[in-house]
Amino acid sequence: MRGWPVATAKVRHGVLHGVHKSGWLVAAVAAVLVLGACSGPAKASASDPSSTAFSGTASTGPVSPAVTVPPMTTSSGGADPSAPDPGTGGTASSPVDQSGNANPDDTNADPPPTTTSADPPTLTISPTPGSTTVNPAAPITAVAAGGTLTSVTLVNPTENVQVAGALSADKTSWQATQPLGYGKSYRLTATATNDDGQTVTGTSAFTTLTPHNMTMPYLEYTGRYPLTNGATYGVGIVPVVHFDEPIADRAAAQRTLQVTTSPHVDGSWYWSDAQNVHFRPKDYWPAGTKVTISANVYGVEVGPGLYGQSDVSTSFTIGRRQLTVAEDSAPKVDTVTVYDAAGKAIRTMNTSMGKHGGVTVDGRYINFYTPNGTYTVLDHKNPQMMSSASYGLPADAPGGYAPEPIYYSTRISTDGIFLHELNNTVWAQNHGYDVSHGCLNLNKANAVWFYNNSLIGDPVVIHGAKGAPQLQFSEGGEWSVPWSTWLAGSAIR
Missing domain, CATH: 2.60.40.3780 (Immunoglobulin-like)
Known part of the structure; x- marks a missing residue:
């Protein structure tokens, strides 16, 4: 589903x-x-x-x-004892005796003027x-x-x-x-x-200056979900800075963005549009990496009259390395295998993926394949209300369905692909039939296990379906973008 x-x-x-x-x-x-x-x-x-x-x-x-x-x-207007006497034109002197000689013993003589150097x-x-x-x-x-x-x-x-x-x-x-x-x-x-x-x-x-307009940055990850300070994410997490106004000067905005890691990890920013810039390394994050993302935009002009509204920052940790690979092997049994950091399979589960083909609704083609590519876990919901209308297929259309709760749902794409429980397709899961609208159906035990043992940001690689489209960037396919293309998406060369 x-x-x-x-x-x-x-x-x-x-x-x-x-x-x-x-x-x-x-x-x-x-x-x-x-x-x-x-x-x-x-x-x-x-x-x-x-x-x-x-x-x-x-x-x-x-x-x-x-x-x-x-x-x-x-001059402050006071008399200067070292200045000439304005009445006589002479200079100030100590008392003199009748012979005209100075009297050195006169105790009433004024002290010499004090000066400061x-x-x-x-x-x-x-x-x-x-x-x-x-x-x-x-x-x-x-x-x-x-x-x-x-x-x-x-x-x-x-x-x-x-x-x-x-x-x-x-x-x-x-x-x-x-x-x-x-x-x-x-x-x-x-x-x-x-x-x-x-x-x-x-x-x-x-x-201080008054901006014509301001923009607020939000620290998120794929799918417009907020990054949680102090959280632990999987090795495929892709942080995103979302600006609530279009950015005319992307280079100026990008210079305010800072990624601090321990240990050091190289990565690059990629602008998907005028409001969203994504960050990822060339390969998955090393397990245990400490990451801090900051947007220090306050006081920075990022477009004509457009200034940053506030600085924001968040920190998180990269958890253990875990990779999930789903193979669409129909007519053989489709499988979902979870691997640990050493590459050892820790669980293999039967699944049923998207039924092949699609339908055209109001001139728009809706594909039922499960696209090939590298996804990441985006969210967990139990239950998740689902409806075919959410991706453009009316409930009363052929293959459509009305809203219903789906349990132990782990989202892996922005357009509605999940790994979830669906016990009424266990027969298909065990016999190599693809019957879903794109999701990966699991029995309850497997759905519960994956729900409880996956981290947001864990990579999920899906391949094998002949004729299936490639996962698009807009659907959550950041890791499907070649590294050279990713580097070209930076506003700073």
Whole structure:
């Protein structure tokens, strides 16, 4: 029997600075633009404020330059004891006796003026004050020279929210450790102080960009099923990143995708259309591999005005290696044999596959063969409601059937092919007759065993039926795609 669920849900600044020294005030104001370029947003890390969370991302939109605040000492309006006397044109002197000689013993003499040789500290703040299109994933930083940072705050004054940040070990640099929001206003204020107590404070008020549209990535596997964090999958699992908007710049989007494995496994991405990109190695995953899939799209422009909505990540483990091979040997008995990692057969089961031929309904040919190719286990349902109408054959048409529950159903294709229990075809299973609509019928004991002993992602290879079509990519045939073709499907060469 072949079918789909009857009802399915689509898974689908510078400011004044100064210091009192011996009764006189020094203040400074200045701003110098320092322009930096980047190939994409650098994501801050709390442990290393200058590090990035991924490499090779695409351009992510405008990134504002920094502002450097070097000190510029000006008069504060107080009297300078070393300056000429404006009344006499002379210079300040110590008391003198009647002979005109200085009196070294006069205890009322003023002390010599004090001076400082140290320059006040400077600040470099990014982004530039007044920027209105700051990328929310770009680095937000404050850097001190000639001193250390003594205070840094980054706030969204509208929502009264403070953004977390990290200070370097030497206290000379600070960086925000979380991305900002789209279309929001922020104020960054930093103060630096040197060893002489001189300070400088800088402030930058800015606004982040507002995307025209956003796209959310979903981490799935074949058939639009969600990947489960912490799950164990078979060696044939094919992770898929599904975007809920068509991606115009596939290379930009693909650069945000990261696959981390232990041990190292080479693989490649393959775009099946503008919204779905699949990942697989050349051969099956090694058993025991630890895999983490990440889509770091936030702040990345993946089409004109289209930005990533949020970063997502999930981790899973590859389980034991198990391979199932089904042979359509009619008129001899069809068999399903399950092999372990050493290639030893651990169970052989009789089956009945798809009856040969097909029918034409409303100009569309419906094939009853079980296609040849490499499938993977996609889902387990007990029971699974099935109906011929789910693949286009009306229940009242010849060969059609009304919705009914089918037990111990293990799905292996997106168009409704299962290994499942069907005891009323045991006679066909044991005598080499193909009577199903494409599914592999099993007796109850075998259906239960396969249901309980297969992992999602286990490969199932079907071959032998003469005249049967080849499993298509859209039906779950990722492993039937030649490796050279798969590599050509990447947006990055």
